[in-house]
Amino acid sequence: MTQKKQAIQPNHFVVIMAGGTGTRFWPYSRKSRPKQFLDILGTGKSLLRITYERFIPVCNPENIFIVTNQEYADLVEEIIPEIATEQILLEPVKKNTAPCIALASYKIRKKNPDAIITVTPADHMIFQEDKFFKALSVARDGATDQGKLITIGIRPSRPETGYGYIQYIPGKEVLKKVKTFTEKPEAGLAQKFLESGEFVWNAGIFIWHVNAIIDALNHCLPEIGEVFEEIQNEFYTDGEEKAIFNAYSQTKNISIDYGVMEKAPNVYVVLGSFSWSDLGSWNTLHELSEQDTEKNVVKANAILYDTEGCYVQAPMDKLLVVKGLKNYLITENEKVILICPKDDEKAFKDFTIDVKKQKGDEYL
Amino acid sequence: MTQKKQAIQPNHFVVIMAGGTGTRFWPYSRKSRPKQFLDILGTGKSLLRITYERFIPVCNPENIFIVTNQEYADLVEEIIPEIATEQILLEPVKKNTAPCIALASYKIRKKNPDAIITVTPADHMIFQEDKFFKALSVARDGATDQGKLITIGIRPSRPETGYGYIQYIPGKEVLKKVKTFTEKPEAGLAQKFLESGEFVWNAGIFIWHVNAIIDALNHCLPEIGEVFEEIQNEFYTDGEEKAIFNAYSQTKNISIDYGVMEKAPNVYVVLGSFSWSDLGSWNTLHELSEQDTEKNVVKANAILYDTEGCYVQAPMDKLLVVKGLKNYLITENEKVILICPKDDEKAFKDFTIDVKKQKGDEYL
Numbered sequence: 001m002t003q004k005k006q007a008i009q010p011n012h013f014v015v016i017m018a019g020g021t022g023t024r025f026w027p028y029s030r031k032s033r034p035k036q037f038l039d040i041l042g043t044g045k046s047l048l049r050i051t052y053e054r055f056i057p058v059c060n061p062e063n064i065f066i067v068t069n070q071e072y073a074d075l076v077e078e079i080i081p082e083i084a085t086e087q088i089l090l091e092p093v094k095k096n097t098a099p100c101i102a103l104a105s106y107k108i109r110k111k112n113p114d115a116i117i118t119v120t121p122a123d124h125m126i127f128q129e130d131k132f133f134k135a136l137s138v139a140r141d142g143a144t145d146q147g148k149l150i151t152i153g154i155r156p157s158r159p160e161t162g163y164g165y166i167q168y169i170p171g172k173e174v175l176k177k178v179k180t181f182t183e184k185p186e187a188g189l190a191q192k193f194l195e196s197g198e199f200v201w202n203a204g205i206f207i208w209h210v211n212a213i214i215d216a217l218n219h220c221l222p223e224i225g226e227v228f229e230e231i232q233n234e235f236y237t238d239g240e241e242k243a244i245f246n247a248y249s250q251t252k253n254i255s256i257d258y259g260v261m262e263k264a265p266n267v268y269v270v271l272g273s274f275s276w277s278d279l280g281s282w283n284t285l286h287e288l289s290e291q292d293t294e295k296n297v298v299k300a301n302a303i304l305y306d307t308e309g310c311y312v313q314a315p316m317d318k319l320l321v322v323k324g325l326k327n328y329l330i331t332e333n334e335k336v337i338l339i340c341p342k343d344d345e346k347a348f349k350d351f352t353i354d355v356k357k358q359k360g361d362e363y364l
Numbered sequence: 365m366t367q368k369k370q371a372i373q374p375n376h377f378v379v380i381m382a383g384g385t386g387t388r389f390w391p392y393s394r395k396s397r398p399k400q401f402l403d404i405l406g407t408g409k410s411l412l413r414i415t416y417e418r419f420i421p422v423c424n425p426e427n428i429f430i431v432t433n434q435e436y437a438d439l440v441e442e443i444i445p446e447i448a449t450e451q452i453l454l455e456p457v458k459k460n461t462a463p464c465i466a467l468a469s470y471k472i473r474k475k476n477p478d479a480i481i482t483v484t485p486a487d488h489m490i491f492q493e494d495k496f497f498k499a500l501s502v503a504r505d506g507a508t509d510q511g512k513l514i515t516i517g518i519r520p521s522r523p524e525t526g527y528g529y530i531q532y533i534p535g536k537e538v539l540k541k542v543k544t545f546t547e548k549p550e551a552g553l554a555q556k557f558l559e560s561g562e563f564v565w566n567a568g569i570f571i572w573h574v575n576a577i578i579d580a581l582n583h584c585l586p587e588i589g590e591v592f593e594e595i596q597n598e599f600y601t602d603g604e605e606k607a608i609f610n611a612y613s614q615t616k617n618i619s620i621d622y623g624v625m626e627k628a629p630n631v632y633v634v635l636g637s638f639s640w641s642d643l644g645s646w647n648t649l650h651e652l653s654e655q656d657t658e659k660n661v662v663k664a665n666a667i668l669y670d671t672e673g674c675y676v677q678a679p680m681d682k683l684l685v686v687k688g689l690k691n692y693l694i695t696e697n698e699k700v701i702l703i704c705p706k707d708d709e710k711a712f713k714d715f716t717i718d719v720k721k722q723k724g725d726e727y728l
Contacts, residue, residue, distance in 0.1 A: 027685075303722060305704075305711065314701070319727045321391075321719065323704040323711050324692075330703065337678070337701060339694065340669075340687040347669065347687050355685065358667060363683045 010063075012140060013115045013210075014055045015104040018048050018068040018076065018122035019091055023352040024281060024345070027336035028313055031364045036123040037075045040285065042299060047123045047279070049079050054126065055118070058133055063115075065089055065108065066122070067100045086236075092245045097256040098217070098224055099248060101206075105213050106228045110235050115210040116143045119256075124203065125288065127275035135272035139207035142175045142268060146209040149216055150175065151261065153200025153269040154276045159190035162280055162345070164202035164257070167193075168269050178267040181257060200269060203276050206256070212266075220260045227251050281345050282329045286311045300332075311342055335363050374427075376504060377479045377574075378419045379468040382412050382432040382440065382486035383455055387716040388645060388709070391700035392677055395728045400487035401439045404643065405652065406663060411487045411643070413443050418490065419482070422497055427479075429453055429472065430486070431464045450600075456609045461620040462585055463612060465570075469577050470592045474599050479574040480507045483620075488567065488642050489652065495638035503571035503634045506539040510573040513580055513625065514539065517564025517633040518640045523554035526644055526709070528566035528621070531557075532633050542631040545621060564633060567640050570620070576630075584624045591615050645709050646693045650675045664696075675706055699727050 022035030029035040036048045043050065048066070055064055066076055066083065070090040077088070089103055101119055108115045118136065126132050132152075139150045153166045164183050168176035181202065185193060193199035206213075218225035227247045234243035261267055277284055289297040289311075296304060300314040305323040314320055314332035322330060329342045336355075340347055355363050386399030393399040400412045407414065412430070419428055430440050430447065434454040441452070453467055465483055472479045482500065490496050496516075503514045517530045528547050532540035545566065549557060557563035570577075582589035591611045598607035625631055641648055653661040653675075660668060664678040669687040678684055678696040686694060693706045700719075704711055719727050 301723070303715075303718060317699075319700045319719065319723060321700065321702045321704070321715055323708065325703065328688075330701075332701060335681075336683045336685065337694075337696060338685045339689065339703060340685070344687065351667075351685055354667060355683065359665075359683060 008058065008060055009116075010060060011112060011114045011116050012059050013063045013065065013108050013112070013117045014059045015101070015108070015117055015119045016048065016051055016055075016064065016066045016122045017097060017100055017119065018066050018072070019094060019100060020121075020123060021094070022123070024348045025285075026348070026352045026355075026364065027333045027338050028331045030333065031361075033075065034072075035279070037072065037079060040123075040279065041125065041288065042290075046079050047125070048076070051120060051122050051124070052080050052083075054129060054132075055120075058136065059118075062087070065104055067091060067104050068122075069094055090244075092248045095248060095251055095253045098221055098254045098259040099251045101213065101256050102217050102221075102224050102228045102251075103244065103247075105210055105217070106232050107235050109210045109214060110232060113210065116140050117206075117208060117210055117213065119206040119208075121204050121278070123279060125277045125279050129274070131274035132272060132276075135270050135274070136207065138174050139270045142270070143207045143209050143212070146211045146215075147266055148175065148208065149212055149261065149264055149267045150207045151178070151267065151269050152203050152205045152207070152272050154203050155271055155273050156194050156199065156201050159187060159194045160201065161185060161187050161190050162284070163278065165190075165193050165199045166202050166269050167199050168271075170198055175268040175270060178261075178269050181262045200271055201276070202257070203272070204257075204278070206261075207270075213260075216260050216264045216266075220263045221252075221254065224251050224254075224259070282311055282348065283343050283345070286342060300330075309342070372422065372424055373480075374424060375476060375478050375480050376423050377427040377429065377472050377476070377481045378423045379465070379472070379481055379483045380412070380415055380419075380428065380430045380486045381461060381464055381483065382430050382436065383458060383464060384485075384487060385458070386487070388712045389649075390712070390716045390719075390728065391697045391702055392695045394697065395725075397439065398436075399643070400485075401436065401443060404487075404649065405489065406654075410443050411489070412440070415484060415486050415488070416444050416447075418493060418496075419484075422500065423482075426451070429468055431455060431468050432486075433458055454605075454608075456612045459612060459615055459617045462581070462588055462618045462623040463615045465577065465620050466581050466585075466588050466592045466615075467608065467611075469574055469581070470596045471599050473574045473578060474596060477574065480504055481570075481572060481574055481577065483570040483572075485568050485642070488640065491639035493638070496636060496640075499634050499636035499638070500571065502538050506632060506634065507571045507573050507576070510575045510579075511630055512539065512572065513576055513628055513631045514571045515542070515625065515631065515633050516567050516569045516571070516636050518567050519635055519637050520558050520563065520565050523551060523558045524565065525549060525551050525554050526648070527642065529554075529557050529563045530566050530633050531563050532635075534562055539632040539634060542625075542633050545626045564635055565640070566621070567636070568621075568642070570625075571634075577624075580624050580628045580630075584627045585616075585618065588615050588618075588623070645707075646675055646712065647707050647709070650706060664694075673706070 018036050022029035025035050067089040167179040227250050231243035231247050234240050295309045297311045300312045300320050301316045302320040307325050309327040311329045327342045331338050382400050386393035389399050429451050431453040531543040591614050595607035595611050598604050659673045661675045664676045665680045666684040671689050673691040675693045691706050695702050
């Protein structure tokens with residue numbers, strides 16, 4: 001078993017990024033309970049819980065940190081009651097992934113200057129965990145070299161336009177030097193990426209020595225590095241909360257991909273062949289969920305007529321009667337009903353903006 | 365003004381039939397509050413209230429009777445608080461319109477053996493009331509002849525397939541002898557009816573002397589006539605409720621159209637040119653309601669995108685976000701959400717049957 005091969009090492013740390021607001025799944029996912037805190041796959045466990053448990057066989061539970069917005073502190077404690085309060089790092093404002101990773105990295109370095117950190121989103125799905133652990137093990141071994149920023153790339157199975165791609169320099173090394181990062185490509189380009197064999201999906205999972213990421217932050221995003229250098233003496237003291245608040249009010253809003261990974265010269269990728277999904281759209285969720293003979297995913301008390309390829313989700317105390325819809329999403333919470341063509345991903349992003357503008361915050 | 369011409373006569377009575385369960389508008393109309401008790405047109409008044417008020421200028425309010433199921437007694441009193449309890453006739457079970465009319469007729473005859481009764485559904489809509497009153501006046505005059513059953517027919521403005529038709533013998537008389545009643549015709553036939561000029565829509569409004577309808581019941585539906593002949597001595601006594609219960613348990617379930625009007629030899633029609641609608645379908649309601657520039661009728665707190673010709677109805681505390689629907693009904697109550705092509709009238713009839721079978725009574 002892979003678990004046996006993965007000895008739990010005291011230097012191994014995991015940072016779970018759980019601060020997203022999940023607007024693409026609104027109104028199922030609401031601002032008060034975003035996607036990562038929902039049992040979106042119907043497994044009985046929230047995505048954050050699944051992610052946390054995934055690392056238990058390969059990381060000392062005391063070394064698992066969760067970074068989230070302070071608004072969600074109670075949700076994290078509800079979902080992972082066994083975690084210590086100091087393992088939950090609270091962000092006073094949402095500033096994307098670079099400040100989140102900076103905060104976790106500086107805090108962990110103070111605890112263990114030899115830490116090898118795995119950074120992972122809280123709301124992605126990994127199947128075939130054995131294969132994931134294998135790639136993770138390779139990456140962690142590589143990360144002992146303090147000069148490398150390592151990411152895990154997924155061998156693409158289709159010309160997906162919803163993911164970012166990583167191009168690497170082919171060769172026999174298990175750690176492959178990265179040439180370029182590409183944001184979500186057009187269909188034609190995605191097809192070329194797939195055919196070239198030199199591109200993998202960017203899973204947003206990073207593995208690095210704590211010194212490697214802190215060096216990279218200071219080189220690529222010096223204004224962020226500076227801010228956290230300044231406050232590090234306050235960590236694990238009574239002044240920490242105020243110091244973090246001050247740091248976040250100065251730091252800019254930027255992703256680690258854009259701010260560091262696309263710029264740093266020392267980025268490597270380990271190829272993984274496990275199944276992975278960012279669960280980034282209703283369509284993705286529909287594909288991964290159990291479907292009935294009409295390809296409907298029904299997580300509701302519903303009667304459907306002439307209805308195919310739909311995702312139907314509502315609290316069980318409400319009866320949904322639906323006739324004549326193809327490939328629609330129908331979702332309801334106590335405040336909102338949403339009906340929309342399931343593959344209209346742009347629409348799902350826009351809804352919360354329009355609702356906020358036209359109706360105010362109460363429905364978000 | 366027509367009202368002035370219509371002297372209120374002590375012999376004039378009105379019977380409002382308000383016992384329907386309104387399944388075609390489920391779930392907006394529920395078994396606990398069917399269509400006639402709802403403000404379905406958004407005027408601030410329920411259809412029953414509108415119907416009741418329509419007759420106030422032309423009938424002594426003490427002579428207006430409302431027949432409904434005993435389940436709805438409280439609703440009638442809520443909607444028409446000024447009416448006396450004895451003017452609300454309660455049916456212990458639903459047995460269609462013939463027993464309803466028999467009950468009202470025998471009760472009214474005991475009060476006034478010279479009564480001229482207008483029978484009307486509670487849930488239809490009449491615009492241009494002046495024209496209606498004119499037709500009513502002609503019909504009432506004709507009904508003093510105790511040998512005539514008179515109905516009001518609406519000159520058709522289109523080859524409607526949702527209504528019943530009455531064929532009459534053309535001529536100059538204002539009371540035209542009826543040749544045939546036809547249930548909802550196919551489109552081709554409806555077109556021929558329209559072109560012939562000899563057909564009018566059956567508005568379900570009847571005017572007759574109380575003796576005329578009681579004679580007709582005894583001839584055409586003797587088993588119903590007998591039952592009410594037997595219990596008439598109990599009316600206005602303490603034994604009335606029990607007697608009506610017994611009568612209804614014996615009487616058959618049959619409409620006045622099928623049981624009497626289609627069989628009796630002495631049926632006449634007065635032509636009316638007022639606007640009338642039976643408000644019998646969501647499509648009809650959509651046509652009669654105020655529409656926005658995309659032909660949507662929105663009686664809800666909603667944001668619509670790429671949505672046309674829809675009828676959207678929900679409590680205002682819920683936000684509906686809808687994209688990409690054409691000609692659908694979307695309606696919600698506290699227990700049910702229904703989404704269906706708006707013109708699928710058969711479907712609306714079937715839903716309550718299926719829901720009762722699959723999910724039980726709680727959603728009806």
